Amino acid sequence: MRTLFDRLIGSLVFKIAFAIIVVETILFGLFGGYYVNYFGAEIDRRIAEQISTPGRLIQQEQLKVSILSDAEQMELLLGRHLQQAFAVGFDGTIYHSTDPLMIGASISSLPDFPTEQLRADMTEPTLFTVDDDTGSSMVSITPIFALNANQPFMYVYLKVSTKGLEESQRQMQSVLIIGSILCVLLTSALIFLFTQHTVLKRLITAAQFVNKIQVGKLSSRLTPMGRDEIGILERGLNAMAESLERRTQQHHAAQNALRDSEERFRDFTLSSADWYWEMDSDFKIAFASYKFYQLIEEINGSPQGQSFDKLGLHPEHPEGWQYLQRHLDEHTAFYNVEFSWTSRDGEKQFGRINGVPVFALDGSFNGYRGTGSNITDQKRAAEEQQALQRQLATSQKLEAVGQMAGGVAHEFNNCLAGILSFAEVARAKIDDPERVKEYLDHVISLGERATGVADQLLMFSRRRIDQPKNVRVESIFAEMEKLLVTLLEHRIDLQIWADEADLHTRVDPTQLSACILNLAINARDAMPDGGTLQISCSSADIPPLAQRDTDEDEDIYPPEAEGQFVVITVQDTGTGIPEDVIDHIFEPFFSTKEPGKGTGLGLSIVHSWVEEAHGFINLESVEGEGTTFSIYLPRSEPGAEPEDEVDEIGVFPGNGERVLIVDDEQALRTTAQIILEDAGYRTEIAKSTEEALVILQTSTDDAAFDVIVTDVVLPGRSGPQLIIEALRQNPRYGVVFMSGYPARSRKELDNLLGNYVFVKKPFRPGKLQKAVHDALKLASERAQSN
Incomplete structure (x- = not known):
């Protein structure tokens, strides 16, 4: 019962009805009070006019004063509530009265008579109300003047009970109250019926429609009944329902897609060789794919809730975890962080992880997501490849050394022959110190020459320390000429020259010799039927990029090249390089030679060394005509290179140490x-x-x-x-x-x-x-x- 009452009190119908009744009651109360007062005053006015009328008529001599003695006539004039009617003289004697017994009596004998109202200066009728034992009464006193008199000689006194007036007022009030109540009820009913039909019914329909939408019946629609505000609401609800239906369909489609995506992601994570992980804002692992979970569980238990440095993984870089923690603290992405671990069978494994930060829409940090992979096979493959590269490099070096063997053997034989000859001659001339010293100087010179040949062999085995010096390029050419003549055979015409005598560059002279030697060997192999090999040096002044000729310089020089360079040119008249392979000739192990003829490392080594020397290489080749390699090395000023050689004995003597x-x-x-x-x-x-x-x-x-x-x-x-x-x-x-x-x-x-x-x-x-x-x-x- 209480629930029903609460629902009734809380319903909109009740509230509207209650509001209508309250408003109409107030309105009708105001209007009814006004009209009750108005009609009461009107009745009072009419009664006062009725009471004062006989006196005024007598004053105007339209009635005779003797009418006051006719009770029937006075009752007709003033009604049945007339109490007293008489004429009083100026001296207080009653001359006419509806009560014959009062004629000739004095007003002083009348109790409670308002004697003070009978004034000599009175000119207009007086009307007032008195209360006595009989109740409330209305009294009218009208002065009567004689012809040309200034003061009244007689007064008409009329007294009427107000009981009838009050009854009339009460009847009128009852009629107004009952009429107001009937009007309120009728008007409220009409307004309620109108509101019920035009507003409440449509609102109830809209509420039922909203309930249908709420339970999922999104295809429901309202029929707008007009273009008023409720019609606008109905059309708005229809638009809302359409939007909700469309968004629900999209949501269902998105849910289906999300479910498919989650299933696909789950399948990928289960079948993928890579790992997927996620951490929260405290850098604790919140999610780990099956492979990653399985890996960590094998070496250190569950990864859930642990940080990376607690997972039993060991960084490969000395600052691995510090590097990772620095990125985590700065909320920045990190890539290729490598680490290792020991599997259950005792084998060392390697992995790599990447991660990106995750932020909410408001910019707050939510954590990280990332991937990882087992790179053990890659590591081992890389190690095997490096070992293979070293083997191939050694093979290439041995090939180069083999090609040098003839020239080196010739040089060594010449050195040894000279050393043995001068030693024999020195022993034969032991008694001639000057001649012995001369011969021994030749022995030392030949020994240094043999040492230089050994340095070249050590360089090719990469066993020699790079020792940059300020070298004159023409002197390098002179030292290599004999060796090159031996290597190139007599079928190739060797031409060596320098445009300027004092072209210097700061490089390791042995490395420069090896570079020229590699290019000369390649040129020899490109000229199987003979030809011409030209080795020359010149200078070049390369302007900054902004000052270059856009038609020429940009195609010749790298953008960063700038300043003075020494240009060493190695040009042959061989078969040239095909256009489809010219972009690959500096790649390691790339070779156009037949199997067993080369490893493809010579030009790669040359290219690497030139870059280490802060230079660059330009290549021009025309198939069938020849190839030109131009090596650009930074030019240096001629100057004495500090010598650390000490030839004299005894310059640094001992003291018994x-x-x-x-x-x-x-x-x-x-x-x-x-x-x-x-x-x-x-x-x-x-x-x-x-x-x-x-x-x-x-x-x-x-x-x-x-x-x-x-x-x-x-x-x-x-x-x-x-x-x-x-x-x-x-x-x-x-x-x-x-x-x-x-x-x-x-x-x-x-x-x-x-x-x-x-x-x-x-x-x-x-x-x-x-x-x-x-x-x-x-x-x-x-x-x-x-």
């Missing part, structure tokens, strides 16, 4: 011992690391060694390992390393030997003495810094 010489080659041990003892050092020799360590351990403090001169490569433990053990016993040793097979780069040499003196074999006596002197100086500096 003890030196331990360690080398597995007896001839070198003996030679080094003689050189250092002649310079004033005390020496002792050892042929292995173990023997050297025994000597160092048995030496006393009074006879301690000052410097250790050791070969880098020794049987058993190496020279650096010997030094490590020795410095543990005494960190004040000076150290000199010797080797004929230095490391591949200066950086690698520094990492291997540290901050110690190095001397390359074969060495001159003065150079070895200087090396020992420098080692003593370094040892003293270390001792002072400690």
Whole structure:
């Protein structure tokens, strides 16, 4: 019952009806009150006029004053509620009255008579109301004047009870109230019926329509009943329903697509070899695909809720996790972060992850999403490829060395023949010191020449340190001419010249020679029937990109090239390079030669070295006519290159310092011992690391060694390992390393030997003495810094 009541009270019908009744009650109350007051006043006016009329008529002499003594006539004039009617003289005597008993009486005998109203100056009728025992009454007093009199000589007194007036007013009020109520009810009913038909019915229909939409009947539609506000609402509801139906269909289609996408993504994640992961704003793993979950669970349990550095993965880069954390903190994307782990079977595996940040629509950070993959096979394939590349590079070097074999053998034979001949002649002329010195100078010169040939061989095996120098290009041509003549055979005409004599560039001269040699060998192979090979050098001044001729320079020079260059040109008249392969000739392992004729690494090595020297290569080739390689190297000013060679013996003499010489080659041990003892050092020799360590351990403090001169490569433990053990016993040793097979780069040499003196074999006596002197100086500096 209460629910029904609540629904009734809360319904719009009740509210509208209640509002109508309240409004109409107020309106009719206002209008009814107004009309009740109006009609009451009108009745009062009419009664007052009726009461005062007989007196006025008598005053105007239209009626005789004697009519006051006729009760029937007065009742006809004033009604049945007439109480008193008489004429009072100026002296207070009643002369005429409807009550005969009062004629001749004095008004003083009448109780409660308003004597004060009978004034001599009274000119107009007076009307007032009095209350007495009989109730409320209305009294009218009208003065009567004699002809040309200034004051009344008589007064007409009329008293009428108001009981009839009050009854009339009550009847009128009852009629108005009942009429108002009937009007309110009738008007409310009419307004309600009109509202019910024009508004409520349509609103109820709209509400039912909304309920249908709410339960999913989106195809329902309203029939607009007009162009009023409710009609606009009905059309708006129809448009809303159409939009909802269309969006619901789109939503269902999107849901179906999303479901298909999720199923597709799930299938991909289950079948893909890659991994997919997601982390929240606290950098904790919130989602991991099956493969990633399986991987982490195998090595470290569930990845859920863990950060990357807690998953049991090890970064391959020294700053792997710091690099990753820096990107995470900055909310930026990261790529190719590599790491490793150990599988259950103990095998090392490798992986790579990528990630991008995820932001909400308001810009707040939500976390990361990313992918990962197992790159173990790629790593191993890359290692195998690198090994294969090294093998192929070695093959190419051996091929080049094989091609050089004839020329190198010829050079070595010439050097050895000269050395043996001059040595024999020197021995025969032992009594002639001047002649012996001359012959020995020739022996030394031939030995240095043989050392240069050995340097070229070491360069081709990549066992030589890059040593840039300020070189004159024409001198490099002169040194290579004999070797090139031997390699190119007599069927090829070699022409070498320089446009300017003093063209200098700062490069490793051996590398430059190798570069020219590689290009010459390729040119020889491109001219199987003979031809002409021209090797020349010139200068070129390359303007900045903004100042170049747009028709020529941009096609010849790279955009970043600028300044003065030395141009070394190698031009042949061979078969030329086909257009379909000319863009690939500098790629590693690309070769147009027959199998077994080349590895395809020569031009790749040339290209790499030229770029390392901050230069570039231009290539022009016409098939059937020949090829021209132009090597551009930065030009340098002529100047004296600092020389570190020390040819004179005794420039750096010793002062009795003890030196331990360690080398597995007896001839070198003996030679080094003689050189250092002649310079004033005390020496002792050892042929292995173990023997050297025994000597160092048995030496006393009074006879301690000052410097250790050791070969880098020794049987058993190496020279650096010997030094490590020795410095543990005494960190004040000076150290000199010797080797004929230095490391591949200066950086690698520094990492291997540290901050110690190095001397390359074969060495001159003065150079070895200087090396020992420098080692003593370094040892003293270390001792002072400690």
